[in-house]
Amino acid sequence: MWLSAPDIQAILLSTKVATVATLLSLPIGFMCAYILCFHDFRGKILLEGLINLPLTLPPVVIGYLLLLLLGANGALAPLLHMLGIRLIFTWKAAVIASAVVGFPLLVRSIRIGMESIDLHLIHASRTLGATWYDTLASVIAPLCLRGVMAGSSLMFARSLGEFGATIIVAGNIPGLTQTIPLAIYDYAASPQGGQAALLLCVISVIISLAILIFHDAVAGRLIRKD
Amino acid sequence: MQLDLSLKKELPHFRLSAELSYKGRNLGLFGPSGSGKSTLVSLLAGLDTPGDKGHLRLDEQVLFDRNQGINLPPEQRRIALVFQQSALFPHLSVRGNLLYGFKRRPVRDNNIDFDAVIAALGLEALLERGVNNLSGGERQRVAIGRAILSNPRLLLLDEPLSALDDDSKFQIISYLKATCARFNIPYIFISHSLVEMRMMTDSAAVIDNGSITDICSTETLARKLMGRSPVGYINILGLGGMTKRDGLCVYNWNGNELLLSLGNQDTRSGLFELSSKDIILFKKHPEAISARNLLECNVTSCFESGTKLGVELECGNGKLISEIVPDAARELEITAGSVVYAAIKASAFRRLAAAETT
Numbered sequence: 223m224w225l226s227a228p229d230i231q232a233i234l235l236s237t238k239v240a241t242v243a244t245l246l247s248l249p250i251g252f253m254c255a256y257i258l259c260f261h262d263f264r265g266k267i268l269l270e271g272l273i274n275l276p277l278t279l280p281p282v283v284i285g286y287l288l289l290l291l292l293g294a295n296g297a298l299a300p301l302l303h304m305l306g307i308r309l310i311f312t313w314k315a316a317v318i319a320s321a322v323v324g325f326p327l328l329v330r331s332i333r334i335g336m337e338s339i340d341l342h343l344i345h346a347s348r349t350l351g352a353t354w355y356d357t358l359a360s361v362i363a364p365l366c367l368r369g370v371m372a373g374s375s376l377m378f379a380r381s382l383g384e385f386g387a388t389i390i391v392a393g394n395i396p397g398l399t400q401t402i403p404l405a406i407y408d409y410a411a412s413p414q415g416g417q418a419a420l421l422l423c424v425i426s427v428i429i430s431l432a433i434l435i436f437h438d439a440v441a442g443r444l445i446r447k448d
Numbered sequence: 449m450q451l452d453l454s455l456k457k458e459l460p461h462f463r464l465s466a467e468l469s470y471k472g473r474n475l476g477l478f479g480p481s482g483s484g485k486s487t488l489v490s491l492l493a494g495l496d497t498p499g500d501k502g503h504l505r506l507d508e509q510v511l512f513d514r515n516q517g518i519n520l521p522p523e524q525r526r527i528a529l530v531f532q533q534s535a536l537f538p539h540l541s542v543r544g545n546l547l548y549g550f551k552r553r554p555v556r557d558n559n560i561d562f563d564a565v566i567a568a569l570g571l572e573a574l575l576e577r578g579v580n581n582l583s584g585g586e587r588q589r590v591a592i593g594r595a596i597l598s599n600p601r602l603l604l605l606d607e608p609l610s611a612l613d614d615d616s617k618f619q620i621i622s623y624l625k626a627t628c629a630r631f632n633i634p635y636i637f638i639s640h641s642l643v644e645m646r647m648m649t650d651s652a653a654v655i656d657n658g659s660i661t662d663i664c665s666t667e668t669l670a671r672k673l674m675g676r677s678p679v680g681y682i683n684i685l686g687l688g689g690m691t692k693r694d695g696l697c698v699y700n701w702n703g704n705e706l707l708l709s710l711g712n713q714d715t716r717s718g719l720f721e722l723s724s725k726d727i728i729l730f731k732k733h734p735e736a737i738s739a740r741n742l743l744e745c746n747v748t749s750c751f752e753s754g755t756k757l758g759v760e761l762e763c764g765n766g767k768l769i770s771e772i773v774p775d776a777a778r779e780l781e782i783t784a785g786s787v788v789y790a791a792i793k794a795s796a797f798r799r800l801a802a803a804e805t806t
Contacts, residue, residue, distance in 0.1 A: 342535035345495050348522035349529045350549030350598045356523075360548075364539045446539055448578030 225421065228396040232405040233425060235313060239401060240381035243320035244374050247328055251373065255332035255366075256358065260344075277326040281386030284322055288391045292318070309391075313399055316392040320381035327380055328373040335369015336362060367444045375437040379430055402426055449473070449602055449634035452505040455491050455498045455512075464488060464658040474628075476645045476652030476666060477638040484658040485638050489606050492636075493529055494522040506602060526554070528600035532607040534587040536579040542590050543575045549598025560599045560631060568627045569593045585616030589623060596631055603628065603635040609644055618719060618801030621647050642670055643682050643721065643800075674724060674771060675754020681724035681769045684800070688717035696740060696794055702766035707740040709794045718802040724758065726796035727770035730789040731780045739791040747786045750777065761790055 225233075254273060258266065276284055291297050292309050302309060309315045339362060347357040363370075385403040392399040394408065406422050409415030450471045457464040464484045479485050490496035492504065494511065497519065504512040506527070511520050528549065536545050550562060566572055569589045574582070579590065588608055595603055605624070609617045625648065628635050637648040645652055646666045654662040654669065662669070674681040687699035687706060690713075697708045699717075708720070728739065745761035745768070752758070757777050761768045770790060772782070782788060 340533075340535065342531050342533060343537060345490075345493070345522075346529060346531065346535040346594075347537075347548070348495065349493050349525075349527060349600075350594065351523045351526070351552035351554075352548075353521070353523050356552070361537060446578050446580065448581060 231397045232400050232402050236401040239316045240378045243317045243381045244378045247321045247325055251328040255329050259333050259336040273329055274326045276323050285387035285390030311393045316388045319387035319391050320384045324377035324380040328377040331373030332369045335366030339365045368441050371441050375433050450507050455502045457499050466660050468660050474649045475636050476649035478645050478652045479655035483655045489604050493527050494525045526600050527602045528595035528598050529604045530591050530595050530608045532610045534591040542577050545594050553599045565593050565597055584612045588620050603633050605637045675756040680771050683722040683768050685720045687720050690716045703764035707794045708797050714805050715802040716804040716806050719800040720797045721800050722797050724769045724771040728791045740794040741792040743790045745790050749784050
């Protein structure tokens with residue numbers, strides 16, 4: 223037995239959704255981590271709670287809330303209509319679902335990386351003539367690269383496995399919005415699907431291992447040891 | 449440097465309220481840990497915002513003034529810092545660290561030459577290395593070079609010697625003084641060590657419990673503190689020309705001969721400290737004593753410090769401070785102009801730094 227055309231499409235779509243979701247979230251996640259780590263302001267706890275909410279909420283709930291927001295009669299519907307954007311039941315909705323669910327993991331990892339930076343380094347950089355955004359680019363970003371890498375891998379992996387929120391906002395349309403987990407779900411529900419489901423499971427394991435190995439290899443080279 | 453400040457800061461368990469007006473080349477900021485030195489440093493550099501009221505002016509430029517609503521960010525103040533822990537950027541090479549401030553210095557004042565600073569600090573051989581395996585002394589030299597290359601108007605040296613061993617400490621002191629003088633950069637040297645302070649600056653502001661309590665010459669400060677210091681007044685002696693004789697090291701000190709224990713035999717010349725407590729005074733020449741050094745000295749002046757009396761002695765071209773209790777001064781009739789004999793044990797000297805080894 224071999225992979226069917228919809229299976230291959232599911233694999234490609236999963237990779238595409240996870241990549242786009244991770245790349246889109248990265249700059250926003252980085253800024254959120256920076257704000258949470260280095261600034262004190264009113265409502266910080268609220269922002270922190272909001273960012274971490276998807277970590278504790280069931281993905282299905284997130285999917286439903288996204289549907290209320292982005293759906294045909296959703297709160298943002300007039301805006302999306304005006305801009306001519308249709309999100310629901312497209313692969314873009316899967317990207318949004320993955321981005322929201324994986325976001326707290328990304329922010330957490332980057333924040334841990336930022337918190338481990340010695341404040342003296344930041345102070346030294348400022349007194350040597352760097353503005354705050356210069357310091358952010360020349361000291362903070364390079365020193366938390368490991369956190370950024372860890373967060374991105376974690377988020378990418380989480381996006382690959384996203385099921386609950388995706389099925390609600392993107393549906394489960396083979397060839398269009400069907401990702402690996404959704405395809406496995408379909409196969410598992412049909413009597414002859416056992417082997418195909420197993421094959422997709424093996425593919426999932428391979429992709430996950432590849433991310434892990436890639437992360438370890440890159441993270442090890444990011445720190446100067448001399 | 450002309451510094452004029454009145455700064456306040458409330459912290460959960462600490463209150464800083466410092467006022468200072470100073471004009472001079474360099475200044476020391478002396479105080480025990482927890483006295484507010486680091487808080488003041490942060491406020492000077494603009495890394496922290498002062499509380500209500502107050503102002504900070506450096507060479508006629510207002511850096512902070514609550515009333516005028518002025519608070520320059522650190523990058524516009526051009527006050528560079530050297531920390532105790534060096535704070536070198538671990539992701540950059542030595543060259544990358546040195547260039548960090550150099551690339552960002554204002555174009556209009558371009559009188560700092562990269563190669564000259566590197567040469568003055570002896571960093572040529574380190575340039576391409578990373579900073580993570582440097583010794584403590586090397587790290588501080590890079591940190592000093594990095595700060596000076598940013599061409600600051602003022603250099604804040606925040607306990608830059610505390611993490612170093614004695615030998616590197618005095619090596620860094622000579623590098624610091626020479627480089628700052630060469631490139632004409634005024635500095636504020638912050639420390640809790642009076643010996644370091646005296647070697648780095650001529651005047652010092654004393655900070656205690658969040659406020660500046662005194663400003664005087666470092667020599668005066670050392671004499672004031674002698675009475676309540678457990679180590680007394682520390683005489684700093686430059687000894688040289690060592691030869692060995694009868695199981696002792698013989699050094700030349702300003703025309704006098706000083707005998708030190710054999711433990712110093714690897715130091716041909718260097719800096720030594722001698723506490724005022726370790727000098728015993730005799731009115732007449734004692735016939736035989738166990739102390740190996742006996743110097744005939746003129747008393748040039750006496751000063752009170754706490755419950756003690758400091759006696760300034762002139763031995764040949766050298767000066768020493770000895771301390772005695774007032775009672776002893778009466779008995780020995782010690783006044784300015786009298787002649788006394790100072791006895792010092794060979795083991796009373798402690799080496800601070802070797803300038804030349806055997």
